[in-house]
Amino acid sequence: MFLTLSLYTRISGQSLVAVSGPLAGETAISAIYPQPVALDPYILKANPEPLAVTACLWLNEDDIDTIPAWATRWTGPISLVVTTAATPSSDEHATLLRKLSALESRSPLLHSTLSLHVLHLAPHTDENPNAFLNLARLLALTPRVALFPGNLTVAPPKTLYHTILTQAPASPSPSSSVLHRSKQRRKPAILTLRGQTAFPFAPLAPAVLGRDDALWCTERFFPALSRAADWEECLWQIWLEHFGDVDVRQTQGWLHDAAPALRIDPPASSVTMKLRRRLVAKYRSETCVLAGRQLAALRSSNKVGDAQKMRWLKRMCRGWTTTT
Known part of the structure; x- marks a missing residue:
């Protein structure tokens, strides 16, 4: 089964136009099996500036208390998908909504930056990190996004958001046409560690790109070894499809294990x-x-x-x- 237009048309009777605004008519297909039960978009909704850059993340409902600490290191808008096994309109769902409301009320920063979406999953649904990340990106409210594959387990340097925001538009590559030069389109950016200027990049290196960029990181039907190994194939996509013409940013000051670790699978045979x-x-x-x-x-x-x-x-x- 796939996360397609059918999922959106079941959201409280709304169409994709009502849900995603500027992305009306576009869909990003990612494999989620069993099919999600429901999606509650914009349970919390920020009102970001158009030139802001939205951090896209996802996490399980058990880890929502880690959001405020992460947000202190990324002061820009956030599009966050929270997964839950709670049935819509159940007592567990109501409890979750109260927790989310309290979270926002306790943090003036989150009140102005956080857009939060609840994805109801069928019992025993496996984690589909890229699919959840794609959904957070799809529902972002700004034209540029930063994809954080490590979720809240890795917190960015405090200066990272300001650095990305003040970045000048990337210079066109030598192969760009005159028309493309006039548009001054930004290149995708990979946020890696010092000394890693080409593929393969640092494990779980975030990527900054246009929300409407044609490239979407799909789920790989590979045996799951680790989240880093899965994300490496997405970085390969970005690197290859842009013929290496990406901004590689060497960064430092990341905090690891800032939240409960991602699920650790048993050692692979x-x-x-x-x-x-x-x-x-x-x-x-x-x-x-x-x-x-x-x-x-x-x-x-x-x-x-x-x-x-x-x-x-x-x-x-x-x-x-x-x-x-």
Whole structure:
């Protein structure tokens, strides 16, 4: 089953237009199985400035008390998906809503920054981190978002939000057309650690990009080893599909284990690890081939720029296209 328009049309009788505003008519498909029971969007709703950058996160209802501490280190808007097994309109649901209301009332900062959405899951639903993160991004109220895959287990440096907010628009790449130069579109940014300026980046490195960017991090049907391993494939997507033309920001001052740790799976067997390696290699090989075909089919007027992209792609993909 998929999280699609059908989920939104069941939200209190509202359509996607009513739910997502500027994203009307667009859907981001992410696998969640069993199908979610319901989505309560904007239980809490901020009113951010259009030029702000929204942090996108998700967490389980058991960890909501960790939100205020995290928010003191990110003073911008937040789009947070809270997952719960509580049935809509049940006593447990009412208790959760009271806790969320109290959380906001105790924190003037959260009152002005937090947009919170409750996703009701069927019992025994596995965690789908990228799907939940995609949903938080879909419901963000600003054109730019920062995806935090580590949730509240990793708190950002206190100066990070101000640094991102004051970033000048990225310079167009040499392969950009004159039209693109005039738009001065921002590149995606990867927030990594010092010394890691290319893929692979630091584990769980956040990504800053446009909310409406065509790239969405889908769930990989790989054996789950760790959240960091899963997120690495999303960073691969961003790096590959932009032909390495991203802003790599070397940062420091992160606080780890700022909240209860993400669920830790039992150690994977050697068979599972081998299977994952094979699936990852196949996935990267296929994405490399697809990127090459798209580049060949959608040639721009800038032949030099296209040639540079193709050389970069061959160099980046050499290890994957020759081993599968």
